[in-house]
Amino acid sequence: MNFTWSDAAYFGPEAVMGLTFLLCVLGDLVTRGRRHVVPFGTLLVGTAISLVLALLHPPVSSHAILGQMVVVDGFAHFFRLLFLGITFVTALLSWSSREIMGRDREHQGEFYALAAMLCFGMMVMAESADIVMLALSLEAVSITSYILAGFARFSFRSSEAALKYVLWGAVSSAVMLYGLSLFYGLTGATSYEGIRAGLSGGQGGMALLVAILFVMAGIGYKISAVPFHFWTPDVYEGAPAPVAAIFASGPKIAGFALMIRFFYVALVQDDSQGTLALLDDVQWPWVLAIISAATMTLGNMAAIRQNSVRRLLAYSSIAHVGYMLMGFVVLSANGLAAVLFYLFVYAIMTIGAFLVVVALNNRVSGEEIDDYAGLGFREPLVAAMMFLFLISLTGLPPTAGFIGKFYLFAAAGEAGLWWLAILGVLNSVVSLYYYMRIARAMYFTPPELSGRVGLAQAHLILLVVLAVPTLVLGVFWSPLKEFADQSLRMLLGGG
Amino acid sequence: MQGLFFYLFGTVAVISALLTITRRDPVTSAFWLIFCFLNVAALFATLSAHLIAVLQILIYAGAIMVFFLFVTMFLGKEKRSAERPNPVVFGVGVLTVGAIAGGLMRLVRSGSHDFGEVGPEHGTIEAVSRLLLSNYLFAFELTGLLLTVAMVGAVLLARREAKGARATRTPAGAPSGPAGVEEVADA
Numbered sequence: 001m002n003f004t005w006s007d008a009a010y011f012g013p014e015a016v017m018g019l020t021f022l023l024c025v026l027g028d029l030v031t032r033g034r035r036h037v038v039p040f041g042t043l044l045v046g047t048a049i050s051l052v053l054a055l056l057h058p059p060v061s062s063h064a065i066l067g068q069m070v071v072v073d074g075f076a077h078f079f080r081l082l083f084l085g086i087t088f089v090t091a092l093l094s095w096s097s098r099e100i101m102g103r104d105r106e107h108q109g110e111f112y113a114l115a116a117m118l119c120f121g122m123m124v125m126a127e128s129a130d131i132v133m134l135a136l137s138l139e140a141v142s143i144t145s146y147i148l149a150g151f152a153r154f155s156f157r158s159s160e161a162a163l164k165y166v167l168w169g170a171v172s173s174a175v176m177l178y179g180l181s182l183f184y185g186l187t188g189a190t191s192y193e194g195i196r197a198g199l200s201g202g203q204g205g206m207a208l209l210v211a212i213l214f215v216m217a218g219i220g221y222k223i224s225a226v227p228f229h230f231w232t233p234d235v236y237e238g239a240p241a242p243v244a245a246i247f248a249s250g251p252k253i254a255g256f257a258l259m260i261r262f263f264y265v266a267l268v269q270d271d272s273q274g275t276l277a278l279l280d281d282v283q284w285p286w287v288l289a290i291i292s293a294a295t296m297t298l299g300n301m302a303a304i305r306q307n308s309v310r311r312l313l314a315y316s317s318i319a320h321v322g323y324m325l326m327g328f329v330v331l332s333a334n335g336l337a338a339v340l341f342y343l344f345v346y347a348i349m350t351i352g353a354f355l356v357v358v359a360l361n362n363r364v365s366g367e368e369i370d371d372y373a374g375l376g377f378r379e380p381l382v383a384a385m386m387f388l389f390l391i392s393l394t395g396l397p398p399t400a401g402f403i404g405k406f407y408l409f410a411a412a413g414e415a416g417l418w419w420l421a422i423l424g425v426l427n428s429v430v431s432l433y434y435y436m437r438i439a440r441a442m443y444f445t446p447p448e449l450s451g452r453v454g455l456a457q458a459h460l461i462l463l464v465v466l467a468v469p470t471l472v473l474g475v476f477w478s479p480l481k482e483f484a485d486q487s488l489r490m491l492l493g494g495g
Numbered sequence: 496m497q498g499l500f501f502y503l504f505g506t507v508a509v510i511s512a513l514l515t516i517t518r519r520d521p522v523t524s525a526f527w528l529i530f531c532f533l534n535v536a537a538l539f540a541t542l543s544a545h546l547i548a549v550l551q552i553l554i555y556a557g558a559i560m561v562f563f564l565f566v567t568m569f570l571g572k573e574k575r576s577a578e579r580p581n582p583v584v585f586g587v588g589v590l591t592v593g594a595i596a597g598g599l600m601r602l603v604r605s606g607s608h609d610f611g612e613v614g615p616e617h618g619t620i621e622a623v624s625r626l627l628l629s630n631y632l633f634a635f636e637l638t639g640l641l642l643t644v645a646m647v648g649a650v651l652l653a654r655r656e657a658k659g660a661r662a663t664r665t666p667a668g669a670p671s672g673p674a675g676v677e678e679v680a681d682a
Binding site: 018107114120136137146185186207210 | 597599643
């Protein structure tokens with residue numbers, strides 16, 4: 001059939017990650033020892049090999065492989081590198097985390113196996129070209145996430161987080177599957193291209209709107225957009241901090257990748273002028289513009305009231321989803337490039353901020369903002385890095401967050417969505433207030449204890465590694481912008 | 496003749512689905528749901544989709560319902576009856592169902608859904624397995640990985656704690672429940 005060995009050349013990085021998952025499980029079973037060095041090493045080596053394979057063979061054109069189920073193109077390549085990077089960094093930060101590797105913890109080996117599976121699922125999500133793969137890859141990432149959320153199973157909060165995550169996830173998966181079945185019923189096709197061909201006749205009406213709304217519900221849950229965000233703060237707070245760092249970056253970004261590919265391949269076409277246009281009957285930008293506005297406003301308003309740093313970061317991550325949806329609403333290459341740029345930057349600064357939480361969590365028991373009092377005097381380096389990530393999250397120069405937000409707001413303004421861009425700027429001003437509450441605690445509140453906190457060496461090194469691109473991309477951003485533009489070319493140009 | 500069976504099984508399926516969501520006792524609901532599944536399976540059978548009909552009975556009426564009943568029984572009888580639904584939620588639900596039903600009706604009436612006629616070998620075990628191992632091979636393999644990770648998760652979350660692993664955290668003399676429910680609140 002249309003399943004050949006030559007496909008393997010394009011699917012190398014994914015295949016390696018899938019294999020890494022199995023090897024991590026096996027490696028943990030055949031070796032004994034408390035530190036679980038084998039699965040950890042397997043994950044690092046597997047991720048590195050996968051990264052090298054991906055970098056050696058960047059796709060030069062769009063390849064539909066494995067029975068047309070997945071497409072490897074520049075877009076997939078962009079996200080592939082991002083997910084591998086996220087997996088590598090979060091694996092390293094988990095290794096020194098008390099919450100995962102502490103003496104009283106169990107199942108450390110499985111953690112790395114699950115991280116490998118998560119990475120594999122996310123890569124497939126970004127490549128899916130068929131609603132069968134869409135549902136399966138989303139489910140692969142979701143199920144792995146449920147297990148990770150409940151990883152600290154003796155902790156009541158972790159179990160509660162996992163339960164909430166499962167319940168929300170099951171409902172939204174069911175709703176999305178119903179929406180996908182409507183797409184199949186309307187067009188008789190499961191591939192994105194087939195759906196576009198089937199819909200271009202211009203029939204569908206009410207059923208099509210319901211189908212789009214239902215699919216949005218499924219994806220909206222994954223990226224935690226309002227009104228599907230309720231699980232986010234509880235899960236980020238209840239799950240172990242390294243897991244929260246993964247959730248805030250990986251699956252959320254994968255949800256965006258999946259959404260962009262699905263909506264732009266299945267529901268948008270090039271019109272005669274070479275710009276993008278919606279298929280007849282398809283109306284989602286207005287729905288999404290409202291979701292975007294609601295998401296960023298609600299995320300920011302809720303973040304103001306939080307005293308727990310983790311809940312604050314959770315709500316701030318919801319607000320960032322709102323900003324990024326802004327670029328998705330705009331039907332243009334610029335809007336999408338802005339989203340890709342921001343996703344990259346967002347991953348770095350969010351993992352950075354969560355890394356500070358992870359590092360402090362090893363030593364300090366509380367996670368309230370007050371527990372960060374005087375950090376600027378006790379751990380000047382960590383406090384400075386945290387401050388950098390916070391101003392980047394706010395979107396102030398000279399950080400990468402500023403450039404990312406600039407592109408997003410500019411794309412919205414360019415498309416005539418001025419009200420959305422202005423709302424975005426206003427929201428950024430609001431976010432300055434609550435981010436600076438953490439900064440104020442770190443620098444202007446005297447510490448209760450004196451002396452260094454004593455953080456893991458690995459965490460300090462990782463913090464610096466993440467801080468460098470946050471700063472560098474703030475002044476020298478054009479390579480990343482070009483990479484984002486180039487990644488989109490195959491998706492939007494050739495269809 | 497086929498029309499008669501369609502309306503017979505269809506009506507019974509809808510009525511038993513309504514009974515499923517209106518009964519207060521979960522066990523009663525579960526049995527109505529099984530009955531609903533059986534009728535849907537009969538509908539599949541009248542469409543000559545025998546494989547799907549059999550799978551519907553084996554997987555839904557069989558495995559999944561047994562699991563439902565097991566969990567319901569396991570949780571005990573006291574807390575079994577459900578509360579009355581919130582009228583707002585109920586109203587929203589009715590409206591949503593109405594909108595979807597209306598949309599589907601219009602779509603069916605418009606006649607724009609043209610699925611071609613299928614041959615007698617369509618949907619047989621041979622045809623489905625050929626598809627699974629050719630076009631959908633990757634999806635099939637991914638499902639395998641999905642089941643593996645679910646199994647890892649089940650073992651991880653449900654296994655009893657290792658003896659003495661965290662003796663300091665477990666209160667002395669605490670009754671140890673069945674595997675999977677012996678959660679200890681984090682102090």
